[in-house]
Amino acid sequence: MVEEFKVGVIGAGYVGLVTGACLAQIGHRVTCVDRDEDRVAQLSAGRVPIYEPGLEEMVVRNARRGTLFFTGPGGLREVVRAADVVFIAVDTPQGEDGSADLSNVAAVAKSIGSVLAAAPREKPLLIVNKSTVPVGSGDYVSMLVCDGIDEAGGAGEPAEFRVVSNPEFLREGNALYDSLFPDRIVLGADSREALEAMRSLYDPIIAQSFPTDLDPRPKVSVPLVVTDLASAEMIKYAANAFLATKISFINEVSNLCELVGADVANVAAGIGLDERIGPRFLGAGVGWGGSCFPKDVAALRSVAREYDYEPVLLDATVAVNERQRRRVISKLQHDLHTLKGKRIALLGLAFKPNTDDLREAPSLRIAGELDSLGARVVGYDPVAGKAAARLSPGLRVVFDPYEALAGAHAAVVVTEWEEVRNLDLERAASLMDDPGLLVDGRNTLDPDAVRAAGLLYRGFGR
Template sequence: MTATLGACILPVFRSSVWFPTDVRADLLDVKEFPVDIAVIGVGHVGLVTAACLAELGHTVVGLDDDAAKIETLHAGGVPFHEPDLLQLVEKVTASGLLRFTTDLADAIADAEIVFVCVGTPPLPGGGPDLRFVERVAVEVAALADHELVLVEKSTVPANTGQRLTQVIAREQTARGTDLTNVHIASNPEFLREGAAVYDTLNPDRIVYGTSSDFARDALRRVYAPLVERTGAPVVETDVNTAELIKHASNAFLATKISFINAVANVCDIVGADVEVVAQGMGMDERIGPKFLQAGLGFGGSCFPKDVDAFLHLSRNVGYDFRLLEEVARINAGQRDVVLSKLRDELWHLTGKTITILGAAFKPGTDDLREAPALHLARALLEEGATVHVYDPVALPGVRRALPDVVTFDDPLQAAAGAHAAVVATDWPEVVKLDLAGLVAALDYPILVDGRNCLDPEAARAAGLRYHGIGRGHLQA
């Protein structure tokens, strides 16, 4: 099936949600297996996707135009920290199911499905930069000499599939090639950094939107072994809806985080405990306890970018989504909450030394994109403070991003001589920190727990002036 170029309309298929038992006869009895797959981009999403699809038994080629990444993979390493990923990559490359290349023609030579996992960084106006997605589509269309499915795995706004259909049609018309051999699909990922391998192999749902029966059937073949193994429900829909499911999911989770942070700020004023408030809220099955952890706010490659991108999309289609504007504003303001607590204790920050415990935006990853710790460090530097940073895995990135901070691979060494410490990432190494040792290391025994991950009573018993987020009943 092809799109109407002028209107740029993708075919719409009836949406459905089903479980393995609903379609066991036509889905799980897969005769055309394994599927030949190419994954374009071997960053956090692409490499995990490639390794996990190979683990399911498919034949996968991973491609990246960053030769250093491919050299690292050929040498038996991985280019970033992600639990269990190195062992999985070693296993599936040794089995011959996964290999890597920098040559696109080689990668897609036999591919039935091409997953696009390239970056979509934010533009100054808030929308995502989709030029890398477009470039992949153009290059694949130029090289495709057989029927294949081009799948958006990168997080993209709704209507991206329509644009890709338009771009491919124009390119292939210009080249005089087959207008029907590239099918567009959207298959958003819902993995968490720090648990990406587990989430991919144990999904709570599988979502894909397709533009043709050919694309739908191909993705059914890809996920048949995972559905059989896990019993995960599957949402089959059109491309626009699948794209929007991803953005709406991340925006809602970000909203929960900003909501509880706003509640935490009220708790500090009235003398309540946000941890107990969140616990009481979470017992309501309509709300649930997840993502009700007050703190420094969200960071990473997904939530900040996806909230901004959803806002940008809404403005472009004429809808004023002010709720998301407030979500982003509250999140940015959480760093000021910590700065205010530090000023309350230290009067001013010029000439003070502040230790930041944890730099990555969450435990289990070395990802520093939009990490609250880095925003806090920059603000402290601007106020004339000396900043010490500890993190168990992310220090190389910290040194590249902030050469003016002093980095340490031991938390107590980072605290030595500092006037206050701030917990920015709840790494196990931080949660289990020797509090008496922290008191001995600090010049002033001041601690701001930006993740509410330490026991306030234990901290006070050790001699610390403890400040949490939204724990007004424990005002120091």
């Protein structure tokens, strides 16, 4: 039988909401706290304000069975007092210097301290950093909780709480799967007692003993990595920085492939069979974006420079990624020459499929560049279109890919949505200016099929 924990999750954004829903799913009693009252009202009514496959259904199901609740900032005190474990899952936006802004984390930590001062506990509260935070943040949170206790007039006894680092490794569009069937769970703490409690919290996932509709169950058990606070915090940054570097590496290779006449798809398949390399994250194209890779790589570079260390490889990773955006423009200019007055269709606007996230999306950078060069830019996305129109004034958004293609001199595949992968290429060719140019920014279409339909094909490294 699952040991039930009372869990508070502070921050009901992407990470907090997924964390709360999945912990409720495996049998814990979870209350999510968010300062946005409108968001709380939507979630309490069963409406999820972000797009993530399966999340709304999971939220509704667990709210109905009485394991998942939502409250505004006024409920923070009650949640902290009742909880065995409190997750901090607030935003840590990127500062101007690339470092992580911890002001939201700091405010939450001090608020938790003020509650602890007013209501002594029988056993220590576990305070879990789920937000992506730089190395040293565990000690920083401990200090701020103590400050909150002192300012509220408490004794400031550090024994009343323990801080744990438990970084998330969620892929947007696959977040529920990654939470329930993760590659690993990472726990960092200086307290054996805290680590054992967290092991119990996650035991249904570690043992894969919770009920699931997936058949067969994809994992027998989940590896648990137990380490110190600093190492757990570094694992998160190192993982994302490595993946970003792997993508930039294959993009560098793809540019060389174009020069020497090789096909990067064949090269990636060949090197990916090496177990030391692996096949994932070897897709050449317009590069990486989103909420994690850019922010985490920037934060790690910032940490390095705090210690007067130049992270040359990470700097090159970012430089290659920036260049990939510009290569889209170069490919368009190569065939269309001037872009002034040309209609360019961007197919897909979110930074990846199955999400509405536009943070650091390549589409917005490309749209801005095209607009500055005098092109008429029209974009299609099945989910993120309205938000993209607000963020990019020079972008006209439509909600049918063929409407975007009508009269276009060129189209750029930016996000490999299913609707884009399965385009009727002959219909596309009949709608576009003759001869239509298709720049495949994700190498997701069959070049021979594109050419057979009467379109010019330009991929990356092909």
